[in-house]
Amino acid sequence: MTTKPKARTTTGSVDRRALRDGVYDAVLEMLLDGTTPPGSSLGIDSLARELGVSPTPVREALVQMEHTGLVSRTALKGYKVAPPLGPEQMTELLDARTMLELSAVERAAPHTETLLPDLKIAHAEHVLSAHRVRRRQQQHGQAPKGYADLREYFNADWEFHLVIIRAARNRFLLQMAESLSAHVHRLRQSADLGVYDLDQAVAEHAEIIAAFESRDELAPVEAMRAHLAGVAERSVEQA
């Protein structure tokens, strides 16, 4: 499996991506798939052999991933998959996310004119991927099990939020949001959501857009607050 020689040299492409970025993506995919149980040790040369590279880029990718909280390192002992988020940690995550996104909406409101087109595009992508997931679910009976199917939907959903955060014109807020994104994804992975969540999320996103279109200063904040409250409710519902 995955025994590709990687075509390492002289690809002539505009990639400009070092090997460590590719390793980072591979490990991230591996973690988000949920195949690796939490607490299992991530051996460096094990990953190196598995990916067909040397330990050095693997080490760098793990260092980069350390700050996301998905892996934890113990000096001279190695890396291991971080334990799953407990109930109180989940509450903390939702709380921090709410704080951050509400502030972002406040700061994005003055730029509603330039924000709305991008937001509508992101919403369309979200709706489309939701349709696709629903179609897939109807075909395969239920529970597509393969997380890769939902991956596209999650990205579209998160992209909707990112568009708003980008409109806040504050790179530190954006940095914080990206720092939280991995945890948000992992939280949703653990919560085996059903098909109803899709409809509700899409509807709440639509209300956020409507709130922005109303040109009311407070409406978007309230719409986002309602949406995140719904997300929190649906998340703890699983636990």
Added chain:
Amino acid sequence: MTTKPKARTTTGSVDRRALRDGVYDAVLEMLLDGTTPPGSSLGIDSLARELGVSPTPVREALVQMEHTGLVSRTALKGYKVAPPLGPEQMTELLDARTMLELSAVERAAPHTETLLPDLKIAHAEHVLSAHRVRRRQQQHGQAPKGYADLREYFNADWEFHLVIIRAARNRFLLQMAESLSAHVHRLRQSADLGVYDLDQAVAEHAEIIAAFESRDELAPVEAMRAHLAGVAERSVEQA
């Protein structure tokens, strides 16, 4: 040549610090001293030779430092010191910090009883280091030039804020704050503050403590807001 490349093994402590952590601290110190001009390239094996280690731990330390924003990496080109914060970036930083710390104060208010002792200790340390800096300034005439003298004061000041943020009992907020700390330090380094700022900061911190002691829910938030507004005012005053 202030480096001790030897005798790092089996110190008996529970730290278990690998070499890459030491390199990280060394590079951080180097950057915060302000001796390295922004935009200058940080050669990997240059640092390796300078610190007396191999390139591998240097590389890992730089990867770890990449996410703080103090250094920027271009694939296949190397690392360089990040450009200094422009005026709008400074505004963004203060804005993000205000948002974060006000939220932290709100969440810390319910735990005032356990918070106050630690806060008073941190405040005492802050006052002490302020005295020390003032004494030093009176001796050396003015402008201690050596940033290392102010380093202790900055840490004490920031520790005061960290105590409050820790009391918020939200590890993601704390993570965000630590992510911002490097930028805050660098901002203060560029702003060559005078002795009056010390008194004002100490006074405002004391008012924050008084606000917590008043057992009023809103008072601490307002006190922190006033403090951060003062910090912003004194920062832009330099530009």
Added chain:
DNA sequence: AACTCCCATATCCTATAGGATTTATCGTGG
């Protein structure tokens, strides 16, 4: 039977070497 000590294996951490790429310098032509 339970505990301690010791050793073998696996892994991490650091150092060194080689291939690929970028940047600087120098010479030549317009």
Added chain:
DNA sequence: CCACGATAAATCCTATAGGATATGGGAGTT
């Protein structure tokens, strides 16, 4: 005098090897 191209040095990126350390199992003792 300026622009352009080729060569050379420096640097980055990756691979491999060796020393140091933690973990697991077995023998011996109480």
